Amino acid sequence: MKIYTYGNPVLRKKSKKVRNIDKETLQIVKDMFDTMEQTTPKGIGLAAIQVGVPIAIFIYKLEDDSGAIINPEIIERSGQELGEEGCLSVPGIYAPIERAEKILVKGIDLKGRRFETELLGIKARVFQHEIDHLNGIIFTDYINELEVLSVEEGYEVPEELIDKLVK
Numbered sequence: 001m002k003i004y005t006y007g008n009p010v011l012r013k014k015s016k017k018v019r020n021i022d023k024e025t026l027q028i029v030k031d032m033f034d035t036m037e038q039t040t041p042k043g044i045g046l047a048a049i050q051v052g053v054p055i056a057i058f059i060y061k062l063e064d065d066s067g068a069i070i071n072p073e074i075i076e077r078s079g080q081e082l083g084e085e086g087c088l089s090v091p092g093i094y095a096p097i098e099r100a101e102k103i104l105v106k107g108i109d110l111k112g113r114r115f116e117t118e119l120l121g122i123k124a125r126v127f128q129h130e131i132d133h134l135n136g137i138i139f140t141d142y143i144n145e146l147e148v149l150s151v152e153e154g155y156e157v158p159e160e161l162i163d164k165l166v167k
C-alpha cells in the first residue's frame with residue numbers, strides 16, 4: 001500500500017464508521033500492518049486514511065503491544081503533556097505536540113467486541129494522533145511556526161506545510 005503524504009487532499013477526508021467487519025476489512029488491516037512494517041524508521045501507528053482508505057480504523061505497534069482499533073472515540077481527556085511526534089505521512093519531520101496525558105477511549109476490536117479503556121503515556125499519544133487522522137487532522141496542524149519543526153537529514157519540510165506556516 002502507498003502511504004499518502006502531506007499535501008494530498010485524501011488526508012483531509014473524514015473517515016466513515018465501519019458497519020461490519022468482513023473479510024475485506026481484515027485484509028485492509030493486514031495490508032496496513034505489512035505497510036507499516038516496511039517503513040524506516042518503523043512507524044508506531046497508521047490510520048487507514050493514510051493508505052487512502054476512508055474508514056475509521058487505525059493500527060498501532062508499540063514495543064510490547066499492538067492492535068487494530070475500529071471506530072475509536074475519545075470519551076474523556078485529562079492532563080496535558082508535551083511530546084515529540086512524527087507521522088508516516090510527514091516523513092522525517094518531528095515536532096513537540098501538546099496532548100492529553102490521559103484518555104478514556106472506546107472502540108471495537110477485530111473480533112467485533114466493544115471495549116472501553118483508559119490510556120496513558122505513549123499509547124495515549126499514539127491513539128490521539130491516529131484518531132485525529134480519522135477526522136482529517138495532521139499533527140502539524142497544531143504547529144504555527146516553522147521553527148519548532150525538527151527535520152531529519154535527507155528530508156525536507158513539505159512545501160504545502162511551509163506555505164501554511166510562513167505567511
Ligand SMILES: [Zn+2]
Binds near residue numbers: 088089
Ligand atoms: Zn500520522
